[in-house]
Amino acid sequence: MNAKEKLSRKNGAGLHICVGLDTDIKKIPQSLLKYEDPVFEFNRRIIEATKGSAAAYKINFAFYETEGSKGFDSLKRTISLIPNDVLTIGDAKRGDIGNTSQMYASSVFDHFGFDSVTLHPYMGRDSLSPFIDYGDKLNFVLALTSNPGAADFEKLKLEEGSFLFQKVIKTVTGWNEKENCGFVFGATNIDELKENIGLFKGMPVLLPGVGAQGGSLEETARSFEMNGHNAYLINVSRALIYCDASENFEIKVKETLEGYNKIIAEIIKSL
Amino acid sequence: MNAKEKLSRKNGAGLHICVGLDTDIKKIPQSLLKYEDPVFEFNRRIIEATKGSAAAYKINFAFYETEGSKGFDSLKRTISLIPNDVLTIGDAKRGDIGNTSQMYASSVFDHFGFDSVTLHPYMGRDSLSPFIDYGDKLNFVLALTSNPGAADFEKLKLEEGSFLFQKVIKTVTGWNEKENCGFVFGATNIDELKENIGLFKGMPVLLPGVGAQGGSLEETARSFEMNGHNAYLINVSRALIYCDASENFEIKVKETLEGYNKIIAEIIKSL
Numbered sequence: 001m002n003a004k005e006k007l008s009r010k011n012g013a014g015l016h017i018c019v020g021l022d023t024d025i026k027k028i029p030q031s032l033l034k035y036e037d038p039v040f041e042f043n044r045r046i047i048e049a050t051k052g053s054a055a056a057y058k059i060n061f062a063f064y065e066t067e068g069s070k071g072f073d074s075l076k077r078t079i080s081l082i083p084n085d086v087l088t089i090g091d092a093k094r095g096d097i098g099n100t101s102q103m104y105a106s107s108v109f110d111h112f113g114f115d116s117v118t119l120h121p122y123m124g125r126d127s128l129s130p131f132i133d134y135g136d137k138l139n140f141v142l143a144l145t146s147n148p149g150a151a152d153f154e155k156l157k158l159e160e161g162s163f164l165f166q167k168v169i170k171t172v173t174g175w176n177e178k179e180n181c182g183f184v185f186g187a188t189n190i191d192e193l194k195e196n197i198g199l200f201k202g203m204p205v206l207l208p209g210v211g212a213q214g215g216s217l218e219e220t221a222r223s224f225e226m227n228g229h230n231a232y233l234i235n236v237s238r239a240l241i242y243c244d245a246s247e248n249f250e251i252k253v254k255e256t257l258e259g260y261n262k263i264i265a266e267i268i269k270s271l
Numbered sequence: 272m273n274a275k276e277k278l279s280r281k282n283g284a285g286l287h288i289c290v291g292l293d294t295d296i297k298k299i300p301q302s303l304l305k306y307e308d309p310v311f312e313f314n315r316r317i318i319e320a321t322k323g324s325a326a327a328y329k330i331n332f333a334f335y336e337t338e339g340s341k342g343f344d345s346l347k348r349t350i351s352l353i354p355n356d357v358l359t360i361g362d363a364k365r366g367d368i369g370n371t372s373q374m375y376a377s378s379v380f381d382h383f384g385f386d387s388v389t390l391h392p393y394m395g396r397d398s399l400s401p402f403i404d405y406g407d408k409l410n411f412v413l414a415l416t417s418n419p420g421a422a423d424f425e426k427l428k429l430e431e432g433s434f435l436f437q438k439v440i441k442t443v444t445g446w447n448e449k450e451n452c453g454f455v456f457g458a459t460n461i462d463e464l465k466e467n468i469g470l471f472k473g474m475p476v477l478l479p480g481v482g483a484q485g486g487s488l489e490e491t492a493r494s495f496e497m498n499g500h501n502a503y504l505i506n507v508s509r510a511l512i513y514c515d516a517s518e519n520f521e522i523k524v525k526e527t528l529e530g531y532n533k534i535i536a537e538i539i540k541s542l
Contacts, residue, residue: 065378070340153393
């Protein structure tokens with residue numbers, strides 16, 4: 001099953017929450033520190049508890065790289081636990097000249113075995129094409145991000161009339177010959193999402209910003225469902241994985257995720 | 272000695288070549304494959320031969336990440352060989368929301384111990400500030416890159432009149448309160464370099480694109496020297512490290528690097 005099929009099956013079953021494994025050893029329950037690899041043990045329990053209710057898992061490379069090769073080992077072991085029918089997103093935000101992007105693509109897709117990746121568009125087509133060349137993978141290109149700095153460059157107005165992030169969306173849409181591109185779009189400003197949702201042309205959208213960053217899960221899901229756009233993933237990281245600090249934290253994580261799924265199910269039913 | 276001092280001492284001594292360790296196990300001399308870690312052995316010999324003539328070493332993360340944790344081990348061992356007075360550049364092209372960039376900064380600067388890093392500007396100020404907060408490090412922000420895709424977004428004309436890459440340069444100049452920012456600017460188009468050299472305001476510039484990508488070492492160095500701008504590094508990767516496939520390849524690498532240094536010395540003398 002390729003990446004797009006995995007996503008479309010989960011989305012078709014009403015599952016749209018992506019569990020963000022931004023696992024920080026300083027934030028996980030203290031009770032895990034007795035394990036040899038506490039980060040892996042934390043991820044193992046989260047995945048075990050949520051694998052039937054998650055639409056995808058997004059693993060944030062930064063949180064593993066900070067421990068060097070030890071972190072990369074935890075990352076690789078974590079991926080091996082994710083069931084084969086659930087999309088894995090390597091949130092690595094890569095992008096470099098062609099021969100270097102080729103190496104990054106090989107790292108994310110071949111070495112770690114991710115189904116999909118997040119990418120920086122700044123360096124243009126040949127920085128993305130080594131990833132896009134993997135026809136069975138999915139490539140989420142940064143469009144409008146969820147952080148305050150999105151205003152600095154992404155929202156600059158171009159001479160031709162659109163904002164830079166809109167130009168990125170339109171341009172990448174033209175590079176989508178293998179139908180394996182999508183976008184990252186911040187869910188922190190619902191009006192911006194509504195204004196731009198038509199630009200996505202049904203391509204998969206990964207939405208960070210819900211939870212710790214203040215975006216609304218309900219309004220985000222409603223915007224997509226009302227537009228008949230089913231290929232979307234709402235990422236929740238900190239607000240979900242650290243919702244309980246007790247020894248059996250995974251029970252509360254599972255309940256919280258199922259609560260999110262219920263909110264989305266009710267929106268779908270109401271339309 | 273902080274990063275900027277390292278750079279300024281080497282530049283002051285007329286050294287401007289950055290040795291790019293884009294080490295690919297498929298391209299190194301066959302004679303090294305008998306070693307347990309051929310990538311490390313290749314780097315070790317290059318560093319041993321060139322450490323007196325190099326202005327800096329740039330390590331391209333992609334070439335190590337493609338081997339996962341094993342590659343990260345080779346990377347960390349490689350850094351430990353570089354003399355303390357030579358600038359190390361972690362060519363990682365990172366950039367993410369604040370709490371994630373904090374983790375990336377900790378990876379590059381604390382875990383691996385690099386003096387400097389390359390960064391994607393797309394996500395704006397709060398994606399760069401966790402790096403900039405390290406006052407003793409140097410941050411090379413992508414402005415205009417050396418690849419064909421630079422035309423896709425970097426060279427878009429903004430409503431306010433400048434190109435996106437020029438806006439990035441001007442904006443980052445305003446974020447340089449700790450005087451630890453610089454730029455990546457492709458050396459493939461000498462006219463563009465000449466037209467924009469004044470924007471750098473003397474801040475350090477890292478120039479890829481010479482060698483395999485076709486940029487001219489001589490014209491690049493002359494442009495900076497004629498403008499009285501001494502803080503620059505011309506990166507050469509493939510054209511230098513793979514210039515000889517024999518068993519004693521490092522002799523030819525050293526000679527080639529010294530040849531580059533001589534070209535620059537003659538330019539300086541002629542002015």
